[in-house]
Amino acid sequence: MKYISTRGSGSALSGREAVLRGISSDGGLFVPEKADFSDFLWKELMPLRTEEMAERIFEYFLDDFEDIPEIVRRAYAGKFDDPEITPVKKAGDFYVLELWHGPTAAFKDVALSALPVLMSEARKQLKKRDDILILTATSGDTGKAAMEGFRDVPGTGIIVFYPYGGVSPVQERQMTAAPGANVRSVAVRGNFDDTQTGVKKIFAEETEMLSETYHTNLSSANSINIGRLVPQIVYYFKAYSSLLKEGAVSLGEAVDFTVPTGNFGDILAGYYAKKMGLPIGKLVLAANENNVLKDFIRTGVYDRNRPFYRTNSPSMDILVSSNLERLLYDLLGQDSAAVAGLMKKLGEDGRYEIPEEVLSKLQESFAAFDTDESDTISTIRKVYRDDGYLIDTHTAVAWAGAEKYREEYGVSRPNIILSTASAYKFPDAVKEALEIPGEEKAFDAIRRIRDYTGTQVPENLRSLESMPVRFKDVIDISEMREYVENTVASGSLF
Numbered sequence: 001m002k003y004i005s006t007r008g009s010g011s012a013l014s015g016r017e018a019v020l021r022g023i024s025s026d027g028g029l030f031v032p033e034k035a036d037f038s039d040f041l042w043k044e045l046m047p048l049r050t051e052e053m054a055e056r057i058f059e060y061f062l063d064d065f066e067d068i069p070e071i072v073r074r075a076y077a078g079k080f081d082d083p084e085i086t087p088v089k090k091a092g093d094f095y096v097l098e099l100w101h102g103p104t105a106a107f108k109d110v111a112l113s114a115l116p117v118l119m120s121e122a123r124k125q126l127k128k129r130d131d132i133l134i135l136t137a138t139s140g141d142t143g144k145a146a147m148e149g150f151r152d153v154p155g156t157g158i159i160v161f162y163p164y165g166g167v168s169p170v171q172e173r174q175m176t177a178a179p180g181a182n183v184r185s186v187a188v189r190g191n192f193d194d195t196q197t198g199v200k201k202i203f204a205e206e207t208e209m210l211s212e213t214y215h216t217n218l219s220s221a222n223s224i225n226i227g228r229l230v231p232q233i234v235y236y237f238k239a240y241s242s243l244l245k246e247g248a249v250s251l252g253e254a255v256d257f258t259v260p261t262g263n264f265g266d267i268l269a270g271y272y273a274k275k276m277g278l279p280i281g282k283l284v285l286a287a288n289e290n291n292v293l294k295d296f297i298r299t300g301v302y303d304r305n306r307p308f309y310r311t312n313s314p315s316m317d318i319l320v321s322s323n324l325e326r327l328l329y330d331l332l333g334q335d336s337a338a339v340a341g342l343m344k345k346l347g348e349d350g351r352y353e354i355p356e357e358v359l360s361k362l363q364e365s366f367a368a369f370d371t372d373e374s375d376t377i378s379t380i381r382k383v384y385r386d387d388g389y390l391i392d393t394h395t396a397v398a399w400a401g402a403e404k405y406r407e408e409y410g411v412s413r414p415n416i417i418l419s420t421a422s423a424y425k426f427p428d429a430v431k432e433a434l435e436i437p438g439e440e441k442a443f444d445a446i447r448r449i450r451d452y453t454g455t456q457v458p459e460n461l462r463s464l465e466s467m468p469v470r471f472k473d474v475i476d477i478s479e480m481r482e483y484v485e486n487t488v489a490s491g492s493l494f
């Protein structure tokens with residue numbers, strides 16, 4: 001399969017090239033050149049194990065990679081604490097797809113366990129000599145998952161930028177104490193969107209200089225990389241096969257998925273799965289108070305001119321969702337000029353609108369709901385009390401969205417909620433929700449929740465508290481490029 005930019009410039013690239021480059025030089029995202037995925041034989045996946053499903057899906061999208069079974073093995077073997085990698089549980093009236101059994105207890109692990117392997121294999125197979133420097137802006141979870149994934153992968157280094165004070169204390173410690181000679185994290189005075197814009201600017205302005213002066217090629221671990229999107233498609237098929245095995249659906253019967261959404265990567269993978277034939281009724285987008293995507297799906301107007309809120313589901317505190325561009329490209333019938341036009345408007349006015357018929361197409365596949373912080377808390381409380389099931393804030397936003405969806409649309413199809421983080425990653429909010437007494441925060445709150453619920457703390461969070469902080473830098477947005485150049489120039493990464 002070949003990849004082209006959503007904004008139309010440049011020639012078609014192979015999967016290996018697209019993974020290595022991350023983002024197109026015209027600012028667009030790489031998308032499959034072919035629009036129709038209906039030749040994918042999805043039913044053959046149903047009896048397979050998760051890893052075997054991953055092999056088939058990688059072989060479909062990334063067909064120029066050699067030895068995909070070995071890539072999948074290196075990506076997942078021994079890294080997840082559940083043999084199914086992404087198990088499905090029944091809780092209350094819903095199914096929950098637990099995506100947080102990996103090394104950092106968040107769903108980003110699923111893709112970021114695979115991306116570094118894909119990247120280093122692409123570099124090796126294409127006989128590239130230059131080092132790869134990953135620059136990543138994170139709203140909290142990508143950062144650590146990427147540092148873990150790239151840790152000590154030969155020929156690669158990674159710098160993670162996160163909004164100062166904009167991530168949870170547990171997330172922050174995961175990044176500041178991360179091991180690996182080739183990893184760095186740095187706090188930026190600004191919010192996630194500022195940080196992401198800063199990274200994009202470095203890509204646009206510094207790529208050539210870094211390549212010429214330091215033989216270092218920039219790439220991205222953000223969900224704009226196609227090598228991150230593809231692994232996320234796998235768990236939609238896995239979830240469906242779990243329901244099939246349980247007899248909750250018969251082959252071909254539709255299910256809904258509810259996805260707590262920020263940068264639109266997770267839910268876009270679901271859209272690709274639907275295009276590949278998986279019987280998905282609706283993809284229900286769940287947002288917190290930063291509900292720009294919910295408004296877009298309901299009205300066709302994308303308008304980022306609104307207040308930015310820091311919420312208790314910080315990984316979804318985003319007003320500019322990069323991956324939406326890939327959906328637009330598809331909905332607009334692969335019209336890259338039209339996509340480029342909308343993105344130009346977004347840059348200039350912070351706002352754009354799609355035509356009525358495109359909106360109807362959008363609403364055929366998507367429904368959208370938002371939930372505020374206090375309902376997020378009460379949902380965690382209710383789900384634990386009624387169903388004995390412990391969820392984090394992001395999953396709670398999805399849970400509340402799934403309930404609202406069923407009510408507004410009057411549907412009772414099986415609904416699979418994507419659970420994107422362990423409850424222990426956001427202990428302060430979870431402790432408040434469960435009304436556990438005491439003033440403890442962060443690591444002490446983790447112990448309190450464990451004692452109260454009798455559930456297990458993921459191993460990687462248990463050992464975190466005793467790990468020393470390695471990275472203490474706090475910089476301004478305007479200092480990001482200098483930070484990158486200095487780090488590369490020091491020669492300490494590679």
Ligand SMILES: *Cc1c(COP(=O)(O)O)cnc(C)c1O
Pocket residue numbers: 106107108141142223260261262263264265266267315316394420421
């Ligand atoms: C990243 C993240 C999300 C949002 O996923 P997107 O692919 O950015 O839409 C939701 N929940 C958690 C816990 C996350 O880390």
